[in-house]
Amino acid sequence: MPADLAGTANAVPAVVRVGVERAADRSSSGIGFEDVTVAYNGLVVLDSLTLAVNPGEIVALIGPSGSGKTTALRAVAGFVRPVRGRITIGPRDVTNVAPHARNIGMVVQNYALFPHMRAEENVAFGLRARGAAADVIRQRVPECLRLVGMASYAKRYPRELSGGQQQRVAIARALAIRPQVLLLDEPLSALDAQIRRSMLDELAKLHRELPSLTVLYVTHDQTEALTLADHIGIMRDGKLVAFGDAQSLYRYPPNRFSAEFLGRANLLPVQALVATGGGMARVRFRDGAFVARNHHALPDGGECLLCVRPHDLCLAPPDAASNALTATVKSVQWQGDMQSVELDVDGHLLRVSCAPMHAPPSPGAPLTVHFSATQATLVPETMVRG
């Protein structure tokens, strides 16, 4: 029996989170992927993944369906075995360790609460499976249910709970065993938009209360990743195509795919790059020139992509040194608190998100949009990692 579960060494904490957090501090561990490759019948679904999740950090893996993000998570959980490479949790190589011996907590998309057990029995399951002492179970189950705000639902069966409540119980169940790492596999994707936003806030709050908990979060929703994650990894076709802290990755995407996947950036092909100092560069587009950030220090004279986010395009110049671009309006959509305008620039689509307009432009009309040089960045067509 793990020492953590053997008796009542921890008194019942005055503040609920303290007990859970204290244990997390003791067992705080990172996750390491070293050249991990997973293949099914010769088909490579995860290709040479090397990635480190630091202790206490939330790392989100995002990507389209089939990109390998869930496979990476399942490899950590032990449900798929890599054909090459090693996986570590803390200092321990768990590549060939059985799932039940990895000390992980896992929350999946459909919650997977055991339907024949009440909420409290679900939360106690992991503790009982590990042979925890009865007094430890009596203490920790209500503690974890209180942590996720479900203490008053302890006696209910999963079918008597809403989707959001089930997800909270699933999180409490994963936390009850005080795992070294928490694996979240699209935990919010089965919830409706309103509850999802609320649960997102709850998860952020939970991590503030348990700052030493290491979390690997798999999602296809960029908002979830940007809201929660310290670092984001973007996956495509089984490969990690970008990795970095959430803000940098959003502001300075390292390649076309990352820019398009994370935030639906506008990308225009530009040429004849000339560095102008201060991390800025001038590029040519059609007959005009733009100034933008050259964060990736792209070499002079080359071709690259100009990346501008839809909300960074304005109808009026934002500052004296802003860039201007004239395009043709394709469509205008009112979306309540904002207006979305699609523009055509020499066959390239440009999206503008702005405040609702009193007199929106008509499709076919010319429109000049402006963007600050500091809000635009130059992106190489292909470049691995951020």
Next chain:
Amino acid sequence: MLVWSRTGRALTWAFALLLFAVLYGLPIGVIALASISGQWNGVLPSHMTLEHYVNALQGDSLEQLHVSLWTGFVASAVALVSGTWAALALRPLARLPKRLLDVVFFIPSAVPSVSVGLGLLVAFSRPPLLLNGTTLIVLIAHFVLISAFTYGNVSAGLARLPIEFEQVAESLGARPFYRLRRVTLPLVTPYLIAAFSLSFALSMGELGATVMVYPPGWVTMPVGIFALSDRGAIFDAAALTMVLAISTSIVLVGLSHIPTRASPR
């Protein structure tokens, strides 16, 4: 709903009831009437009596009921354990080998039960496998004939069980046997009960193989019914048939009322 009009639904129901009455009601009704008949020379029987039931519930007939129930329970229980084991073991296999093994399992169901009885008789009539004339060979015959259905039922239940339940259980630290006991089996309990019920019903009515292998001291009810019919004691055979049907039904109804925590309340 496939039929929308009220008249159409009424006609469909009438046709279904007619079909049911002819295919199910008529044979059962005839047997039920025969079981309380003293004579049957016309369209309907005459000289109604319960004497055949008195005969069916005493002496050799009562013993046959015990034998049938015992054989049904033991063979079904063994088939349930082995069928569940096989379904769990074959579950992770790739599609092709699993399908091949499925076929192997179902072969005994595809051949006449008399042939299965004959095969067992030949196979187990010489040392060192000398089981001819023992109770065990009857149990084996029933097991061979019903195990495919048990396996099929449990496999269907496992196929419908989302893999996430077991994976989450494992991630929480449940070892394989603990996971099986606390998660997998409780979640497929309705299928286990259905498998046992079907096996039991099949075993209770099994005649072809049993008549080939049964020893003198282990006569099941179907064999008894066959023997009575053969001797011309049709009304006694009918009463015994009703006792068999009612006793099987009681067990099946009892099984269907076993509460399963996995089922909705």
